[in-house]
Structures are given as structure tokens and as C-alpha cells.
Amino acid sequence: MSSTTSSQVLTDNQVQLAPGSVAKLRDPIVVVILCVVTFGIYQLFWWYYANRELADYGRARGTSELGDNPTASVLALFPGAVIIVPAVWTTVTTFKRVQAAQRLNGQTSINGWLGLVIVLVISPVLVGYMQSGLNSAWRAASSSEPAAV
Numbered sequence: 001m002s003s004t005t006s007s008q009v010l011t012d013n014q015v016q017l018a019p020g021s022v023a024k025l026r027d028p029i030v031v032v033i034l035c036v037v038t039f040g041i042y043q044l045f046w047w048y049y050a051n052r053e054l055a056d057y058g059r060a061r062g063t064s065e066l067g068d069n070p071t072a073s074v075l076a077l078f079p080g081a082v083i084i085v086p087a088v089w090t091t092v093t094t095f096k097r098v099q100a101a102q103r104l105n106g107q108t109s110i111n112g113w114l115g116l117v118i119v120l121v122i123s124p125v126l127v128g129y130m131q132s133g134l135n136s137a138w139r140a141a142s143s144s145e146p147a148a149v
Contacts, residue, residue, distance in 0.1 A: 015142035018060030023053040023138040028128035035124045043127055047094070048074045050134060054097045057141070065100045067093070091119065091126070098133040105140035109133070 013025045026046075034042040051070035058066025067073065073090045080086025099109040110133035119126045 015138050017053075017057050017138065017141045021053075021056040021060045023057065023134070023141075024049070025135050025138055026131050028131040028135070031131045032124055032128035035127055040124075043124075044074055044078055046127055046131075047077050047090075050130065051094060051097070053134070053138075054094075054101055057101060061104060063100075063104070065104075066097050095126075095130060098130050098137070101137040102133055102140075105137050107136045107140050 014022055015025065016022050031042075031046055035046070048070050051067055051073040054066040055068050055070055058064060058068070073094060076086035076090035078087075080090070095110075095112065095115055099112070102109045110129060115126060115129060118129055
């Protein structure tokens with residue numbers, strides 16, 4: 001498959017990043033609203049799918065920097081939040097994965113300090129902030145050709 005067809009927009013809200021790697025562009029505001037309305041249940045689904053998209057893209061790019069086990073990330077979030085440390089760890093590592101995806105695509109990374117302030121002041125907004133970072137990374141990946149390795 002040529003590099004010009006390996007990254008294409010599939011629908012208005014989905015992009016193919018590489019063969020077998022499809023990511024969904026989600027509205028960050030809708031993500032936050034759904035997390036609040038469902039009392040955090042949607043956040044678990046979002047967490048899994050965001051980490052799966054990152055892991056798939058990382059495999060396609062040949063890097064482990066974007067993670068490899070979305071199920072472990074969700075389990076660290078819940079029920080790991082009972083112990084607190086796993087939830088904090090998965091939040092930090094997922095945030096870093098979003099930053100890495102943006103960096104791999106030549107985008108300005110989301111700000112870690114702003115992320116910390118958001119999680120301390122109004123934590124449901126953090127997933128919306130991370131989704132905005134994913135959206136920029138996925139748009140950049142779908143509009144540019146993969147770099148020759």
C-alpha cells in the first residue's frame with residue numbers, strides 16, 4: 001500500500017492512521033459531558049479506546065512509546081483507583097502517550113502543567129483536554145505522509 005493511501009480520512013470522525021490502525025476524532029466537549037452525565041462510566045470506555053488507538057498507532061509506527069496494553073490502563077483506572085497509585089500512574093502515562101503521539105506528528109504537545117491544574121481543579125475536563133490533543137495528532141497523521149525510516 002502506498003504511503004499516500006495509508007493515511008486517509010474514512011468518515012467525518014474517523015481517520016486511518018496506518019493499515020489496521022483507525023482512530024476516531026471525538027468532540028472534547030462531548031467527551032467531558034458524557035463523562036459527567038454517566039458518572040465516569042464513559043470515561044472508562046474512552047480511556048480504553050484512546051489507549052487502544054495510541055497502541056495501534058505505536059505498533060504501526062514501530063514504537064512502544066505509545067503503549068501496548070489498553071486493558072491494563074483501564075484496570076489501573078478502575079478498580080486501581082481504590083489504591084490511588086495505579087489511577088495516578090495511568091493518568092500520567094496516558095497523558096505522556098498523547099504528548100508523544102503529537103510529537104511524532106510534528107504537533108505542539110498538550111501542556112503537562114495545564115493538565116495538572118485541570119486535574120486538581122476540575123478533573124473531568126482532563127479527558128477533554130487529552131482528546132483535543134489526540135484530535136490534533138490524528139489530523140496531522142492523516143494529512144501527512146509517514147516519514148521514511
